[in-house]
Amino acid sequence: MAEEVKYDESSIRSLDWKEHIRLRPGMYIGKLGDGSAADDGIYVLVKEIIDNSIDEHTMGHGKAIEIKIMDHRVEVRDYGRGIPLGKLVDCVSKINTGGKYDSGAFQKSVGLNGVGTKAVNALSSYFKVQSFREGKTRWVEFRKGEITTESAEEATTQRNGTHMIFEPDNTIFKNYHYIPQFLENLIWNYCYLNAGLTINFNGQKFFSQNGLLDLLRNKTDEDAIRYPIIHLKGNDIEIALTHGNQYGEEYYSFVNGQYTTQGGTHLAAFRQSLVDTVREHFNKDYAVEDVRASIIAAVSVRVQEPVFESQTKTKLGSNNISPDSNSPTIRTFVNDFLKAKLDNFLHMNPSVREAMKKRIEQSERERKELAGIKKLANDRAKKANLHNKKLRDCRNHLPDVKSEDRYETTLFITEGDSASGSITKSRNVQTQAVFSLRGKPLNCFGMTKKVVYENEEFNLLQHALDIEDGLDNLRYNRIVIATDADVDGMHIRLLMLTFFLQFFPDLVRNGHVYILQTPLFRVRNPRNHKETIYCYSDDERLKAIKKLGGGKKVEITRFKGLGEISPDEFGRFIGENMRIEPVILDKEATIPKLLSYYMGKNTPDRQRFIIDNLRVEKDILEEEPVAEVA
Structure with a gap:
């Protein structure tokens, strides 16, 4: 019989603010x-x-923000009003x-919960805040939320603001x-949403007029959109939209x-x-x-006291523009x-x-x-799913999953039975699935979505991910391509x-696709194997050899x-x-040009790149003749 756990007054514990944030950081960030x-x-x-500095700018204080991020250190300096020194x-x-509970000071602010900066403080090994206000300054330093050093008020010639x-x-x-x-994507979004604001990030200037x-212009290729971008602005709302040739819907x-x-x-x-307006305008259902x-499309609204579904503010839950019961939804x-x-725009622009x-x-x-082909393919996929040998779910x-474990849900896409076997035997069966390719998949560049249904492997993968109708039912947070x-x-x-970018680009845009980094070398002591170092690059290999003594004292695989x-x-x-590298689309890169360059016919640009970067390398291991190779 299990021992009864004691439950009395001594079992009740109160945590202070920093202890709670450090114990449950997921609730805050x-x-x-x-x-x-x-x-x-x-x-x-x-x-x-940065949100605090943006809120100052939004309220008309400070036209520039300076951001410096080097290694593990972050610095943000704004030129707003500065935090009142006494507070x-x-x-x-x-x-x-905080000052954002008073809607007169911050009417349409992002951060209204009074939590954000405190969370940063509690979760930092070093935190410093300094305010410059009306010719005076004061600073305080913290470690994990605890004050370590603070200054008295003193005179300053620096401009108002917070550092x-x-x-x-x-x-x-x-x-x-x-x-x-x-x-950079984060900072560009701040600039797009605050036209006229200048952000200096590590010496580079970010600005949007x-x-x-500008956001859609940078996200699209002029040759790939069907008509010039429609840009509409009003009080507390801004919209930009167009149609392209890609599959799916793309929103910011x-x-x-x-x-x-x-x-x-x-x-x-x-x-x-959008659907209602188009139907009514064209008088067609x-x-x-x-x-x-x-x-x-890009959509921006400003509301009073927004309600988000989490502290990280990635999904709006508000139903009204303001807390006023008479405000519009x-x-x-x-x-x-x-x-x-x-x-009105469509009437005035017939083209x-x-x-x-x-x-x-x-x-x-x-x-x-x-x-027709979708129905046949889906029926075939449903039958295959009952005994899908390609998917180890x-x-x-x-x-x-409602907990943080949902972020760990992963589908590994592997090549061949041997690699699939190794991952399948060592994976976490709670959150990690494996989809095995039988060889090289079809190069689908330039093909229509019909191929997704005609190609059995693509169709089974689509159903394994459950993305046929968009990402709402995506079954795994991470899709990790694991190849030799x-x-x-x-x-x-x-x-x-190519498959993902051609037919499901939102998977890449929303940060779900990764490349698995596996070690290239194993370096260890050949006698006892007590110390084994796995190396992901040649530099790491050389450091490992040196650490283990070098020469014939190491075994390299x-x-x-x-x-x-x-x-x-x-x-x-x-x-x-696990080391995974995200697949990131650069701001300047558009999907059609990207796919054409890498997967199209042998273009002059690609030929030139290969010629300019061609070099002959000896086998890496030959550079270290003293090391034993297993």
């Missing part, structure tokens, strides 16, 4: 992560600090303390690193300058209002999927704006009107042409990326294929310290 995903906690920390400590170390420095605690954010592209119009949605990656009530309102097919607000502005109509009717024809899936580190493995990697790594060893590479 979402998942922790190592920086390989754009929504990992280290980026949320950066955002929480400097309270504003960064007392929960539910914050922090270093995320590496005992909480293990092996973390900032990826420059994620930071035209807001969301914002609330009070916050990038809501998971959308929310404002994006749902836009999607429905177009199917919803035909109106929205290939749409590219988000749905009504967006619909009334779009109905008036878009309808754009005609181009939109042609795009919608083309989508209608393509949908009807696919209807896991128990938990993204839509079903050789020419064939790289080719398979490119072919799979070169892993050429995933199947050569035993399941016991493989478990170390797909566990807590």
Whole structure:
């Protein structure tokens, strides 16, 4: 019989603010992560600090923000009003303390919970805040939320504003690193949402004059859109939209300058209002999927006291523009704006009107042409799913898990039975699934979506992910391409990326696709194997040889294929310290040009690149003749 656990007054414990944040960081910043995903906690920390500076700018104070991020240190300096010096400590170390509860000071702010800066403070091994205000300054330093040093008020000649420095605690954010592209995307979004604001990031200037119009211009290729971008602005709302030739829907949605990656009530309102407005304008009952097919749009709204579904503010839950019971709903607000502005625009621009109509009717024809083959393919996939030898599924899936474990749900796409076998035997069956390719997949560049249904492997993969009708039912948070580190493995990697970019680009845009990094070398002592070092690059190999004594004292194994790594060893590479690299689309890169360059015919640009970068290398191991090779 189990021993009864004592439960009395001594069992009750009260945590102070910093203890609670450090014990349950996920409640405040979402998942922790190592920086390989754009929504990992280290980026949320950066955002929480910048949000305060953006709110100052929004209220008309400060036209520039300076950001410096080097290694593990973040610095943000704004030129707003500066935190009142007497409340400097309270504003960064007392929960539910701040100026944003007074709607007169911050009417349409992102951060209203009084938590963000305190979370950064508690989760940092070093945190400093300094305020410059009306010719005086004061600073305070913290360690894990505890004050270590503070200054008295003193005179200063510096401009008003706030300077914050922090270093995320590496005992909480293990092996973390900032990826420059994620930071640049974050900063560009701030600029697009705050036209006229200048952000200086690590010596580079970021500035947008035209807001969301600039955003879509940078996200699209002029040759690939069907008509010039429609840009509509009103009080507390801004919309930019066009149609392209890609598959799926592409949205960028914002609330009070916050990038809501998971959308929310404002994006749902836009999607429905767009359909209603188009149907009414053309006086035709177009199917919803035909109106929205290939749409590219950015939507920004400003509301009072927004309600988000989590502290990380990635999805808006508010139904009204303001707390006033008589205020319009988000749905009504967006619909009334779009109905008036878009309808007027189309009447005044007949060429754009005609181009939109042609795009919608083309989508209608393509949908009807696919209807027959989709039914046959889906019936075939349902039968195959009962005994799908390609998929070794896991128990938990993204839509079903409510805890932080949902972020760990992973599908490994592997080549061949040997690699699949190693991963299958060493994976976590709760959250990790394996999909095995039988060889090199089809190069689907330039093909229509018909091939997804005609090709059995592609169709089974589509159903394994459950993405036929969009990402709402995506079954895994991470899709990890795991191939050998050789020419064939790289080719398979490119072919799979082509498949995703061609037919399901939102998977890549939303940060779900990764490349698995497996070690190239194993370096160990040949006598006792007590100390084994796995190396992911030649530099790491040389350091490992030196650490273990060099010469004939080390044994080096070169892993050429995933199947050569035993399941016991493989478990170390797909566990807590798994190294994965996100597939990131650069701001300047458009999908059609990207695919054409890498997967199209042998273009002059690609030939020139190969010639310019061609070099002959000896086998890496031959450079170290003193080392024994197993």
